[in-house]
Amino acid sequence: MSHELIALTMFASMMVLLLTGQRVFAAIGFVASIMVLLLYGNGGIEIPFSATFKLFNWIPMLTLPLFIYMGYVLSEAGIAEDLYKMLHVWMGRMGGGLAIGTIFLMVIISAMNGLSVAGMAIGATIALPEMLRRGYDKVLITGVVQGGSSLGILVPPSVVMVLFAMIARQPVSQLWLAGLVPGLLMAGLFVIYVQLRVKMNPSLAPVLSDEELNIPMSEKLKLLSAGIIPFAIFFLMTGLFVMGITSLVESAAVGATSATVAAILKGRFSFKMMHETAKKTLGISCMFLWLILAALAFGAVFDGIGAVRAIENLFINNWQLTPWQVIIMMQISFVVMGMFLDDTAMLVIVAPLYVPLVKTLDLGFENQMIWFGVLYTMTCQIAYITPPFGYNLFLMRAMAPKEISLTDIYRSIWPFVAMMTFTIALVMIFPQIALWLPELVRN
Template sequence: MRKELWFGVTLMVLIIGGVAWFMPAQGDWTSGHLGLLMLALIVVAIMLGFPTAFTLMGMGVLFSWLAYRNANPEIAVQQTLDLMVQRAYAVMTNDVLISVPLFVFMGYLVERSNLIEKLFRSLHLALAWIPGSLAVATLVTCAIFATATGIVGAVVTLMGLLAFPAMLRAGYSTSMSAGAVTAGGCLGILIPPSVLLIVYGATAGVSVVQLYAGAFFPGLMLTGLYVLYIVLLAKLKPALAPPLPEAERVVPLPPVARTLQARGATHALPALGAGLMRALKGPRNAEVPSAVFARQLGIVLLPALATALVMGTIYSAVTAPAASIAIEAPLSLGGAEESSAAVDDLAAPPAEEPAAPAAAAPATPAAPATSATPSATEADARPPSTPAAAAVAAPRWFWITLAVVGLLLVYFYWRFSFARVEIFKMLLTSFFPLALLILAVLGSIVFGLATPTEAAAVGSLGGALLAAAYRQLNFGVLKESVLLTAKTSAMVCWLFVGSSIFSAAFALLGGQALVEQWVLSMNLSPVQFMILAQLIIFLLGWPLEWTEIIIIFMPIFIPLLDNFGIDPLFFGLLVALNLQTAFLSPPVAMAAFYLKGVAPPHVTLNQIFLGMLPFMGIQVIALVLLYVFPEIGLWLPTVLYR
């Protein structure tokens, strides 16, 4: 018998044995114990390969009928059918789920824009000076592309076709290359816009907007830890990730760059500026038109212009009159309350916004000028010569930041050779369009300009425009994207219907009360409960995928959080970070099978699993860091909404 089959059979025997151990003697069973039996049977059935959604519905209907039959056998069938209809209708009317097909559709369109090859090539050249540059470029490309698509299978497959062979040809370790591709591809289930966060928000009743804001920095932290591991490993063991040969770092230069370089110019900005002036003044550069000089110089000046725009925007924000800041203050969602309960979504009706001035002041501690805002009576009592809304002086941190940014900009242009100009132009056509789309979608959600559903609709339009701009939008691409979106959305919706029926049956049987009674009888502290919950989720990630864990087990964990004073938002961030392991942990490591399907024949599953293990360890480290320093995930939602 194969090792994977032995592992699966052993795990199922342990699950059934554990349930049998906790079951009382025959004749002492209660409805709650039937709920535990249903839970164990569902896990075993899913591990045997039965469809998750229909297994949940089938078990839920059967055990709901048993629960109703114990109460009143005559109307048990009618009550069970009513429950099915009500639960299905509740899923159909859930507004949060509308964003799922829109985000998925955006992802499939971006995937078919053929941007990933250009993105990987440009990042590979831009990061060539870093040890393990190919693996680092793979991780960064995966993070960016996963953010734009959120589809793990698509990212792992595409990077397996593009980056994995390139790393093998460059002499990289097979295990390390496989780990970089699989771990990077899984970032899409954590970094917004993530379907996992939408599913968790709809299941736990937590604002998706705040989940997106909270998951942003943990996602960056996990990506940074991956990159740090690759760089350190390549530095300590160069044989695992040898540096790229010079031939692969060569960037072809256009005629104007070759002309200026032949005359001894090394820095792009002064050479292009002087060349433009000479071209405008006389015929010395007659072989190169002035428009070419101007276009190249404009590209070179783009970083300086973007920096000036960003710093100017920040200066306008920090020096804005106090009155304008006071007007913005009521947009805080948390009011003056700092509780651990989930707060309302950003799309709350504006009728709830008016509040007393005394309560509005502490609601925005991040805006110091609010506390100094005068009341209307005081403003009227001022002398006419005193303006009611005077500009605020820029704080010291702004000038320090401006000085640091200026020094970095000078260093950047000092290193900005003609080859780097060409790499920058490649990034302009690959990285920045995706970054603009991501920032537009996430920024409109996080800053309250649009609900997740509205932002997803705009993102779908942006994905279509991006595909059209790269001449990849045609009827075949559109048809395939729509069909794949329909399949994915149908799967998610059926999972929700099955989960809703299962949760109702579990509650009717008293399984939730039995679990809560058992957990509370252990007299755990909040820290111990959190460790136990995350350990269970980590272990569940070995046999189950994240969809089953969220759909089946989150309705069991969420009601327990109030007993330990744990914020469902923070718990959701820990779960999202923890569930990275669901795609990397054998035997149901879907990322490994995605990569194996497109990898060269000599690459084995054991090599892929071996490469994924260090990244699973990094995920555990990131989970501990997030728990020890919760501000990593809670700072942005607190500043924006509470």
């Protein structure tokens, strides 16, 4: 059997198992284990075993549970809810102010959590009912919450970027810095879109009444203090890291400790809260760990049979594609797969094929693996909100108020998909949008 046919068999077997509803890590790990035994005999089991210990020896992996814990503490302690109340009072006089404030809230939650789940939960359960009660258009605000929550995987500290860094063997800190400017650019486009829509049709987002907003300045200042804690945690965590005072893992520990102290100072620390936080952190961390182990094992076997070199020969020599045409093909495949798979499943499927191939391409600039990691993460954002199986679509359907239908959810996402696609195109045309900040900090 040729290497090309073996590679095709591995991918086909994996996709069949995924379609049967098996867990992603189980399907990928099973195919890797069976193929290595068939190809190399009993001694071949050393290949995935070695990949496993590479992961256990990689110190930055410790950041994963720490950042997940930090996000859940801030959510369970109600600090994110306090933050929304502050935005409600301070931005309510602006046309579409609550929708714009929700986008800012999502950016802050992203910086605290690194996952889209927390932002979606807070937006759907807190922001949506409040805006609906005040007469906001349900399609507009549904799109705002879904698009804003997807920023969680791009704005640092991003858990998805940690996964990419583990599999592609790239520095997490460089990936985080590379994602910051594109993430803020995308959030800025969302704000401009909301402002333009409201300016053309003010009925989409009525200004709040004077009764709701005429509160004493002392109360406003008290609410303003709600925003100090998340910002202080974020800047303490990232500032110490950028200044070189703490390492990556130490920075994650600072964030986790700061979140716990904040919960204690707010008087919301309890055994029940810690129990829920620990349980959710353990569940999410274990899920990601099993996925990474399966991906590394699959990648080791896939690379061992020379399939990556065969694909490279097909694209470059046989089809004579330019490096940029190869990148565009990869992006198109991400968008297609993202309609059916979540970001982690997509990463573990394509990483064994795409990561080694990108390293061989001559795109005309340095740090192209960091740049490619940002492109992948941005495409995952589209995967979160595109039918038929967009992850955030199902979360929104489960958590949104009853008056928001599935049709409203589907109608709401397309302007945000267009803005995300536009941002991806900008980063592809101008790579320095992503690479400028990492180079500045490194130098």
